Amino acid sequence: MWAVIKYNNNQYNFFKENFRKICSDQVEFYNPKISYKKKNHLITKYILKNYAFIYCSKFKNQKELIKFKYIKGLKFFLEGYIENQEQIQEFINLCKHHEDKKFNISKSFFLALKMNKIKFLNGPLKNLIFDIFEKNKDK
DSSP states (O other), X not given: OEEEEEEOTTOHHHHHHHHHHHOOSOOEEEOOEEEEEETTEEEEEETTTTEEEEEOGGGGSHHHHGXXXXXXXXXXXXXXXTTTHXXXXXXXXXXXXXXXXXXXXXXXXXXXXXXXXXXXXXXTTTTOEEEOXXXXXXX
16 A cells, blocks of 8 residues: 655655664655756756655554654655555556656656646645746756
8 A cells, every 4th residue: 555755854765764674564665756967967856855655565554554653754644545545556657657767757757747836636645736847858
């Protein structure tokens, strides 16, 4: 079951390590990202800022979820993920469909969009708005 979490800024990798230590099941993390060059530096940014998706079978049981709430690096679990599994899976599949070999979201994902801001209308990310930094032919 997929859950949506909000993590502390710059502590995503720290959170993932802590989560894997506590959870004995198979865990999958997904956080869509983009990479681009700026002044000869490669910059990587997560498109959902400090939100990410985690898959774990233990999320079905609310009592099991309590032991995960206090992991260092985690702010909170977004509520409503149980009811919105279909929308979460659709969004993850859409992002994965537009990934390149390095697991970055390709420009085809953004070229299909005709706007600068994206807002989720339903699901656990409801009313979350994220910006598209720049739209160029090359980036």
